[in-house]
Amino acid sequence: MSGLLLGAHMSISGRVSNALDAAAAAGSNAVQVFTKNNRQWGGPPVDPGDATRWHEQMPALGVEYAVSHATYLINLASPKDDLWARSIGGQKDELRRAQAYGIPHVVLHPGAYTESSEEVGIARVSAALNRLHAELPECADTLTLLELTAGQGTSLGHSFGQLAAIIAGVEDKSRVGVCVDTCHALAAGYDFRTAEGYAAMMEEIEATIGLPTVKCWHFNDSKFDVGSHKDRHTHIGEGFVGLAGFRHILNDLAWDGIGMLLETPKDADGDGNDARNLATLAGLVDDPARVPLGLRQ
Numbered sequence: 001m002s003g004l005l006l007g008a009h010m011s012i013s014g015r016v017s018n019a020l021d022a023a024a025a026a027g028s029n030a031v032q033v034f035t036k037n038n039r040q041w042g043g044p045p046v047d048p049g050d051a052t053r054w055h056e057q058m059p060a061l062g063v064e065y066a067v068s069h070a071t072y073l074i075n076l077a078s079p080k081d082d083l084w085a086r087s088i089g090g091q092k093d094e095l096r097r098a099q100a101y102g103i104p105h106v107v108l109h110p111g112a113y114t115e116s117s118e119e120v121g122i123a124r125v126s127a128a129l130n131r132l133h134a135e136l137p138e139c140a141d142t143l144t145l146l147e148l149t150a151g152q153g154t155s156l157g158h159s160f161g162q163l164a165a166i167i168a169g170v171e172d173k174s175r176v177g178v179c180v181d182t183c184h185a186l187a188a189g190y191d192f193r194t195a196e197g198y199a200a201m202m203e204e205i206e207a208t209i210g211l212p213t214v215k216c217w218h219f220n221d222s223k224f225d226v227g228s229h230k231d232r233h234t235h236i237g238e239g240f241v242g243l244a245g246f247r248h249i250l251n252d253l254a255w256d257g258i259g260m261l262l263e264t265p266k267d268a269d270g271d272g273n274d275a276r277n278l279a280t281l282a283g284l285v286d287d288p289a290r291v292p293l294g295l296r297q
């Protein structure tokens, strides 16, 4: 498929497949979901009826790409053996749920090394991924996407080099990818607001993880400026990323067919802000033929 895959994180209130209806109502052709409560380790088993509805409605509603986001509790970098083991179990549960819905990617924060060190933390994440890959051969087509982070505290994943170091320790590299969050990238120090800065970031991606490793984007503007290491999302064009930053990514054909998902604040009804942010993004695309049908102005 060519062209842009644009959408937003949508609520799964009621049932997971309701997110597809929300994505279609917003005119988008991509969606991100939690496949269970994002602040809990476990959840009820996948409802087979809902999974069937997902499989039927996704093509029917014109949603071409879906990604899930893992629970925030998971910390594969933890030096504590009990939390580490629980985190491996948590990510296994996330991969199994995604697979039941046919969702190919699960975005995961790499984790925080807390009282250990960057080096030890990186090794812990790689080892955890190797273990869960070995224990979950049936989910080989469901990838864990390590998210680029803002680099708050001891959080890992705030540079492409650090993500590459984690991936270097993973035996089956076909089972991992990367999700780049625009707010986190700016906060981590990547200034892609200028053409030169964007080109430099692209060169760094190529030199570290490689372009094909990037499997999705989170499109969020940032309340704080470049290098702040603070993770606060805001509406597209209303933060320090600004329209220029998004324009560079949206008009780079390298990202055709790679999902771009908003995680910007919702309004009281849950969708007015998404419509506005998606329209803003669509308006930045030079070639209207690359804009999803439902978002063409």
Ligand SMILES: [Zn+2]
Pocket (backbone or CB within 6 Å): 069, 107, 109, 147
């Ligand atoms: Zn995230």
Ligand SMILES: [Zn+2]
Pocket (backbone or CB within 6 Å): 181, 183, 184, 231, 232, 233
């Ligand atoms: Zn964030």
